[in-house]
Amino acid sequence: MKKLAIVPALNEERAIGGVIDEIKAFDPTFDVLVIDDGSHDNTAANAAAHGARVVRLPYNLGIGGSVQTGFRYAFTRGYDLVARVDGDGQHDPSQLSALMPVVLAGQADICVGSRFAGPGGYRSSGVRRIGIRILAGTVSLLTAQDYPHDYPEVEAAVMLHKHRLRLAEAPVTMRERAHGNSSITALRSVYYMTKVLLAVAVAMFRRRATPLEDA
Numbered sequence: 749m750k751k752l753a754i755v756p757a758l759n760e761e762r763a764i765g766g767v768i769d770e771i772k773a774f775d776p777t778f779d780v781l782v783i784d785d786g787s788h789d790n791t792a793a794n795a796a797a798h799g800a801r802v803v804r805l806p807y808n809l810g811i812g813g814s815v816q817t818g819f820r821y822a823f824t825r826g827y828d829l830v831a832r833v834d835g836d837g838q839h840d841p842s843q844l845s846a847l848m849p850v851v852l853a854g855q856a857d858i859c860v861g862s863r864f865a866g867p868g869g870y871r872s873s874g875v876r877r878i879g880i881r882i883l884a885g886t887v888s889l890l891t892a893q894d895y896p897h898d899y900p901e902v903e904a905a906v907m908l909h910k911h912r913l914r915l916a917e918a919p920v921t922m923r924e925r926a927h928g929n930s931s932i933t934a935l936r937s938v939y940y941m942t943k944v945l946l947a948v949a950v951a952m953f954r955r956r957a958t959p960l961e962d963a
Contacts (some may be wrong), residue, residue, distance in 0.1 A: 749778075749829060750779075750825075750826060750827045750828050750829070751775070751777055751778045751779065751827065751828065751829045751830075751831070752778065752779045752780075752781055752818075752821075752822045752825075752827040752829070752830050752831070752835070752948070753771045753778045753779070753780045753781065753830075753831045753832075753833055753841070754781050754783065754815065754819070754821075754822070754830060754831070754832045755767060755768070755771075755780060755782045755783065755795075755800070755835045756782075756785055756811055756815055756818065756832075756834065756835060756836070756837030757782055757784060757785065757787065757790045757791050757795070757806065757814075757831050757834075757836075758784075758785045758786065758787055758791070758835075759782065759787045759788060759789045759791060760787070760789075760791050760835040760836055760837075761787070761789040761790040761791045761793075762780060762877075763835060763836050763837040764791055764794050764795050764798070764800075764835050765795070765798045766776040766837055767833060767834075767835055767836075767839075767841070768780050768782070768798040768799065768800045768835055769798060770840070770841045770842070771833060771841040772799070773842075774792070774842045774844060774845075775844070776851045778831070778893050779801065779827075780800040780801065781800065781801045781802075781803065781818055781820050781821055781822075782795035782801070782802045782803070782835065783791030783803050783805065783814040783815075783817050784802055784803065784804045784805060785805050785808050785809055785810070785811075785813070785814045786805050786806070786807045786809070791835070792804050803817060803818075805860075806819065816834060816951045818832070825921045829851065829852070830910035831844050831847070831848070832834060837923065838922050838923050838924070839861075839922065839923075840920070840921065840922075840923060842902050843861060843920040843921070846861065846918045846919070846920060847859040847860075847861055847918050847920075848891075848919060851884065855914075855915035855916060856914040857908075857914045857915070858908065858913060858914070858915050858916070859915075859916045859917065859918055860915065860916070860917045860918075861893050861917070861918060861919075861920035861928060862917040862918065862919055862920065863919075863920060863921060863922040867921070870874035910925070922926065
């Protein structure tokens with residue numbers, strides 16, 4: 749089985765090496781692909797020095813563009829299993845052990861690690877909790893199912909529903925950021941929520957694309 753870990757990263761020169769090393773320690777058979785999303789530091793060089801394959805975007809596309817680039821890379825090269833691990837060190841690669849069996853057993857097509865699930869789950873800031881409730885409620889209404897509240901690309905949940913793919917979630921824990929600063933401020937949270945709601949509305953009016961039915 750060909751396995752690929754996609755690691756989107758923006759100016760994570762201090763964290764990226766440790767992330768790659770942890771992925772390899774968890775499963776040496778994973779290929780690691782770092783998507784350098786227009787960084788201005790040594791993210792790409794440090795990633796390559798730690799044995800990762802690197803795709804450098806010419807300018808910042810954001811998390812959505814980075815992840816799409818990674819999935820396109822995986823698709824064109826025939827990978828069987830793809831995992832996404834953020835480049836800031838907050839994701840613990842060893843917890844892929846809670847996600848991979850769900851997919852490998854055929855229980856779901858995609859399994860998302862949720863920091864909110866399980867006892868003592870993560871509690872975000874008040875502004876983020878309001879945004880999460882609004883976005884989760886909107887997607888749940890549109891897809892007639894409960895929305896995993898920790899999935900970052902909200903419009904992707906609508907696409908998964910339209911493509912009839914099965915989405916599951918499993919509880920994971922998230923570490924504190926050791927280096928750098930989060931790009932999501934209170935003001936940007938409001939902007940993000942507005943932008944994503946518009947993207948979801950557009951997605952619902954797109955031509956429905958689903959796998960062909962068996963004859």
